[in-house]
Structure formats: structure tokens, C-alpha cells
Amino acid sequence: MRYTRVSVDGRAMWGRVGEEDIELLSGSPLDGEPTAVGTVPQATARWLPVVVPPVFYAVGMNYRRHIEHAGAEMPTRPEVGYRANNALTGHGSPIVKPREVEGRFEAEPELVAVIGRTVRRASYDEARKCVFGWTIGNDVSARTWQHQDRTFWRSKNSDTFKPMGPWIETDVDALAQTTTLRVNGEFRAAFPTGDMVFDPFAYIVEMTKHLTLHPGDVLWMGAEATCRIDPGDTVDVEISGIGVLSNPVQLEGNQ
Amino acid sequence: MRYTRVSVDGRAMWGRVGEEDIELLSGSPLDGEPTAVGTVPQATARWLPVVVPPVFYAVGMNYRRHIEHAGAEMPTRPEVGYRANNALTGHGSPIVKPREVEGRFEAEPELVAVIGRTVRRASYDEARKCVFGWTIGNDVSARTWQHQDRTFWRSKNSDTFKPMGPWIETDVDALAQTTTLRVNGEFRAAFPTGDMVFDPFAYIVEMTKHLTLHPGDVLWMGAEATCRIDPGDTVDVEISGIGVLSNPVQLEGNQ
Numbered sequence: 001m002r003y004t005r006v007s008v009d010g011r012a013m014w015g016r017v018g019e020e021d022i023e024l025l026s027g028s029p030l031d032g033e034p035t036a037v038g039t040v041p042q043a044t045a046r047w048l049p050v051v052v053p054p055v056f057y058a059v060g061m062n063y064r065r066h067i068e069h070a071g072a073e074m075p076t077r078p079e080v081g082y083r084a085n086n087a088l089t090g091h092g093s094p095i096v097k098p099r100e101v102e103g104r105f106e107a108e109p110e111l112v113a114v115i116g117r118t119v120r121r122a123s124y125d126e127a128r129k130c131v132f133g134w135t136i137g138n139d140v141s142a143r144t145w146q147h148q149d150r151t152f153w154r155s156k157n158s159d160t161f162k163p164m165g166p167w168i169e170t171d172v173d174a175l176a177q178t179t180t181l182r183v184n185g186e187f188r189a190a191f192p193t194g195d196m197v198f199d200p201f202a203y204i205v206e207m208t209k210h211l212t213l214h215p216g217d218v219l220w221m222g223a224e225a226t227c228r229i230d231p232g233d234t235v236d237v238e239i240s241g242i243g244v245l246s247n248p249v250q251l252e253g254n255q
Numbered sequence: 256m257r258y259t260r261v262s263v264d265g266r267a268m269w270g271r272v273g274e275e276d277i278e279l280l281s282g283s284p285l286d287g288e289p290t291a292v293g294t295v296p297q298a299t300a301r302w303l304p305v306v307v308p309p310v311f312y313a314v315g316m317n318y319r320r321h322i323e324h325a326g327a328e329m330p331t332r333p334e335v336g337y338r339a340n341n342a343l344t345g346h347g348s349p350i351v352k353p354r355e356v357e358g359r360f361e362a363e364p365e366l367v368a369v370i371g372r373t374v375r376r377a378s379y380d381e382a383r384k385c386v387f388g389w390t391i392g393n394d395v396s397a398r399t400w401q402h403q404d405r406t407f408w409r410s411k412n413s414d415t416f417k418p419m420g421p422w423i424e425t426d427v428d429a430l431a432q433t434t435t436l437r438v439n440g441e442f443r444a445a446f447p448t449g450d451m452v453f454d455p456f457a458y459i460v461e462m463t464k465h466l467t468l469h470p471g472d473v474l475w476m477g478a479e480a481t482c483r484i485d486p487g488d489t490v491d492v493e494i495s496g497i498g499v500l501s502n503p504v505q506l507e508g509n510q
Contacts, residue, residue, distance in 0.1 A: 211339070
């Protein structure tokens with residue numbers, strides 16, 4: 001099943017994604033069994049970030065080849081960081097590049113686990129079961145700010161820097177897929193989703209030793225490859241078995 | 256006016272705090288003008304974190320004497336970080352020290368700004384106006400983890416490490432107050448709230464160059480002093496003109 005959120009008359013609504021339409025729902029599938037209350041065509045839908053998480057977790061260095069390429073040390077245990085909800089935007093909405101950004105402005109294609117249950121001290125098996133489904137994230141990054149600042153506050157969390165969507169896929173073997181990055185339809189990079197140092201379930205086991213995960217929390221799993229993006233481009237992140245997250249890039253003030 | 260949130264029959268409700276009672280409200284004062292729907296006595300109330308923020312911002316090094324004491328460089332511009340909602344707990348609820356924590360386990364008393372309006376590219380004057388009110392935070396920290404880990408995920412964001420309350424005070428000159436830290440009623444430290452390198456409004460001006468603040472977002476302003484806390488203790492953070500945030504400390508498994 002594929003779930004998403006769309007804006008209908010300025011109101012955020014959950015939906016179930018079909019072939020051409022989105023069936024609007026009475027509530028969140030994370031809270032129970034919502035009923036159908038209407039339909040909108042996908043072609044004209046305004047897609048929202050698939051969920052607004054209570055906590056927005058993100059993994060840094062986690063793909064082997066990325067770590068080797070960066071000359072960084074291989075992590076010996078799962079350690080998680082954070083991103084911020086203000087930066088979220090939906091499938092189809094613009095990534096706005098601030099005028100002050102200099103240097104490399106890049107896309108990072110990521111697999112995202114969406115948590116469906118409240119869980120603490122999860123076993124590996126419980127960690128598998130607490131994932132409601134999978135979506136796609138683009139961890140847009142301004143590298144000069146990333147290196148200048150003490151935190152990732154503006155390098156990775158400026159408004160619109162975190163596209164997430166287009167939907168949550170509940171039926172997919174997420175670690176046996178391929179992530180593909182394209183700019184204006186042209187291939188930039190591809191890598192196996194599963195080539196991680198620690199998989200999402202290992203992260204959940206470690207994290208929930210000390211913290212409670214809640215329904216709607218998201219865990220972005222890092223990227224093996226990145227690519228440059230510029231105003232005027234459209235950047236697509238595809239994960240086979242899930243879908244394609246596509247966003248135009250605009251220069252601030254040109255929206 | 257003082258606003259808070261309490262648990263009533265397992266449900267989170269907003270309230271207006273009076274002398275001895277809390278007047279329960281029909282909704283959030285951040286969304287409009289809620290009406291009174293009942294009353295509970297303060298003495299038996301179960302206090303919740305005063306708000307669950309869309310984004311939980313936290314300032315690191317910001318008090319002059321703390322920075323000098325740490326031998327750190329004086330910041331030249333406001334840079335903000337993040338904490339996580341899973342760690343929030345209310346006034347009166349226990350801070351649970353994990354069994355795995357070794358070394359210094361400390362309280363950090365902080366002034367907290369609660370945002371009341373959606374704001375982007377705020378002027379200093381707009382920054383002043385977008386603050387709905389002020390509350391108190393205790394940025395509980397496990398120092399060994401803080402130094403061992405790449406992020407603050409478990410050192411500062413384990414469950415219960417972020418008490419916030421007891422209420423939001425809307426009528427106070429928050430930067431002209433005194434923050435006092437006590438353990439079991441004994442004085443540990445005190446400092447002027449306003450002795451900051453950058454005040455909350457300067458942070459908001461800088462932050463909103465790149466991000467949108469939303470109603471309910473919180474900005475924790477850092478601490479000048481810290482102190483050790485141990486299971487069995489009760490730690491109080493008082494800010495004159497606001498109130499006292501008090502929490503017992505328990506060893507995990509002894510709750």
C-alpha cells in the first residue's frame with residue numbers, strides 16, 4: 001500500500017495512492033484504519049511531506065563506499081543525528097537555493113524508514129516490525145556552510161532543503177533495491193540501498209536502548225553518492241520498489 | 256498570563272495557571288483564544304512539557320562566563336543546534352539516569368523562548384514580537400557520552416533528559432532575571448539571564464534569514480553554570496519572574 005499527504009483546499013489530508021488517483025482518507029493510517037472520504041487525481045495533486053515527524057532522525061556516514069571515498073573512519077556503532085521539520089517539503093515543490101549560498105550545492109539521495117509503533121528497547125525483530133513503511137528523502141546540503149558552521153542548522157536545514165516523498169510504500173524489501181540520482185533526466189549515480197554499515201533495524205535497536213521511537217518518527221539512512229544541483233534543474237531520486245521523488249531547484253527570489 | 260499543559264484522564268490539555276488551580280482550556284493559546292472548560296488543582300496536576308515543538312532549537316555556548324571558563328572561543332555569530340522531542344518531560348516528572356551512564360551527569364539551567372507566530376526574515380523588533388512567552392528548561396547531559404559520540408543523540412536526548420516547564424509566562428522581562436540552580440533545596444549556582452553573547456532576538460533575526468519559525472517552536476538559550484545530579488536528588492531550576500522547574504532524579508529500573 002502507498003500512503004501520502006496532500007493539500008486539499010489548503011488543508012493537509014492523508015491519502016491512499018492508486019494508479020492515477022489518490023483516495024483521500026479520514027485520518028492518519030499511523031493512528032488506525034481511516035476510511036475513504038473522496039478522491040483527487042495524482043496529476044493535479046499538491047504533494048506534502050509524507051509525514052511531519054515528532055522527531056526527525058538522520059544517519060550520517062553509513063554507506064561503505066561513501067566512507068571509503070571520503071577517507072573517513074568506518075563507524076563502529078550506529079550513531080544518529082537530527083534534521084528539522086521546517087526544512088521539509090513535498091514531491092514536486094521547489095528546493096529554494098538561498099542567494100547567500102556559495103560553493104557546492106548538492107543532492108543526497110536517501111532511503112527513509114517511517115516508524116509505525118511506539119517502541120523502546122527493541123529487539124532486531126521488533127525493530128523490523130516497528131517500521132510502517134519506506135519513503136525517499138533528498139538531504140540537500142550547502143557544503144560551504146556545512147564546513148563553516150558548528151552545526152548543520154543552515155547547511156542542511158534551511159527551508160525546503162529536505163524534500164520527502166512522494167509516498168510511504170508499505171510493501172517493499174527496502175534493503176534489496178537500487179537508489180538512482182538524476183538531474184534533468186540525466187543519470188548521475190546509482191547504488192544498492194542495502195550496502196550500509198548498519199541497517200535501519202540495527203540503528204533502531206541501538207537508538208531504542210536510550211530513547212522511545214513514536215509513530216511518525218522518520219529515520220533517514222544516508223547516501224552513498226551525491227551530485228551538484230543548480231537553479232533551473234530538476235532533481236529526481238528514484239528508489240526501485242518505492243517511487244521517484246522529483247523537485248525543481250530555484251534561486252531564492254525567483255519563485 | 257501563565258499557560259501550561261497537563262494530563263487529564265490520560266489526555267493532554269492546555270491550561271491557564273492561577274493561584275492554586277489550573278483552568279483547563281478548549282485548545283491551545285498559540286492557535287487563538289481558547290475558552291475555559293474546567294479546573295484542576297495545581298497540587299494534584301500532572302504537568303506535561305509546556306509544548307511539543309515542531310522544531311526544538313537549542314543554543315550551545317552563549318553565556319560569557321561559561322565560555323571563558325571552558326576556555327572556548329567567543330562565538331562571532333549566532334549558531335543554533337537541536338534537541339529531540341522524545342526527551343521532553345514535565346515539571347515534577349523524574350529525570351531517569353540510564354544504568355549505562357558513567358562519569359559526570361549534570362543539570363544545565365536554561366531560559367526558553369516559546370515562539371507564537373510564523374516568522375521569516377524577522378527584524379529585531381519582529382523577533383521580539385514573535386515570542387509568545389518564556390519557560391524554563393533543564394538541558395540534562397551525560398558528559399562521557401557527549402565526548403564519546405559524534406552527535407548529542409544519547410548524551411542530551413535520552414528519554415527524560417529535557418524537562419521543560421512548569422508553565423509559559425507571557426508577562427516578564429526575561430533578560431532581566433536571575434537563574435538559580437538548587438539540588439535538594441541547596442544552592443548550587445546563580446547567574447543573570449541576560450549575560451548572553453547573543454540574546455534570543457539576535458538569534459531569531461539570524462535564524463530566520465534561512466528558516467521559518469512556527470508557533471510552538473522553542474529556543475533554549477544555554478546555561479552559564481551546571482551542577483552534578485544523582486539518583487535520589489531533586490533538582491530545581493528557578494528563573495525569577497517565571498517560576499521553578501523541579502524534577503526528581505531516579506536510576507533507571509528504580510522507577
